[in-house]
Amino acid sequence: MRMDELPALQDIERAAGQCFKDVGMPEIAADDPLSLDELAWFQASEMAWVAVNETDQPMAYLIAKIVDDDFYVEQISVHSAYARRRIGKAMLDHVAGVARDADASHLTLATFRDVPWNAPYYLTCGFEIMSRESLTPGLLAIQRQEIDHGLYRWARVFMRRAV
Numbered sequence: 001m002r003m004d005e006l007p008a009l010q011d012i013e014r015a016a017g018q019c020f021k022d023v024g025m026p027e028i029a030a031d032d033p034l035s036l037d038e039l040a041w042f043q044a045s046e047m048a049w050v051a052v053n054e055t056d057q058p059m060a061y062l063i064a065k066i067v068d069d070d071f072y073v074e075q076i077s078v079h080s081a082y083a084r085r086r087i088g089k090a091m092l093d094h095v096a097g098v099a100r101d102a103d104a105s106h107l108t109l110a111t112f113r114d115v116p117w118n119a120p121y122y123l124t125c126g127f128e129i130m131s132r133e134s135l136t137p138g139l140l141a142i143q144r145q146e147i148d149h150g151l152y153r154w155a156r157v158f159m160r161r162a163v
Contacts, residue, residue, distance in 0.1 A: 001048035001061065006039045008058045009050070009077075016077040023115055025154060034075065039063070042074070049095060051078075051087050062091045064099075064107075067138035070160070071099035073109040083117075089125050092161075100163040107163060110142060113155035127159040 001009070013033035020028040042048040042063040051060040060078040064071045073095070078087050096107055109127070111118040119129065135143065139158055146152060 001043045001050045005050055005058050006036050009039055009061045012079045013077045015080045051091055060087045062095055064095060068136035070104050070106040070108050073107055092125050096163040104163055106160040108160045110156055110158050113157045119157050122159050127161040130158040130160055
């Protein structure tokens with residue numbers, strides 16, 4: 001991820017979020033994207049990746065952070081114009097390799113259980129749904145933040161994938 005790409009990443013997140021309107025979640029579609037400062041933090045921490053098209057324009061991005069020694073996927077967004085091309089899976093596979101090289105055991109993430117391009121999609125990418133008992137302290141802290149943010153109006157799950 002380059003600093004000059006950050007505004008485009010906000011546009012990607014906005015475009016990717018619009019499909020939530022189609023599944024009765026307009027609040028998610030209307031949610032503000034990550035701020036430029038937040039994106040810059042991930043870029044500076046070298047935990048941010050961008051997929052670009054043939055003209056070097058960003059079409060997707062993934063940001064992660066270390067949570068309890070694993071790579072937690074904070075956000076993955078694919079611009080709707082590039083959806084259904086397995087770009088997200090390619091990015092997850094790439095970051096799994098980075099995580100493996102960093103001696104992490106898993107990729108983890110939180111997602112909506114019933115949204116087709118969320119938990120059902122991640123299952124096809126090698127993730128499994130985690131039981132409440134298997135959540136680590138860091139994931140439980142993320143869950144509390146998500147509850148405070150109102151995300152638990154809809155069914156949420158944590159998932160993990162071995163790297």
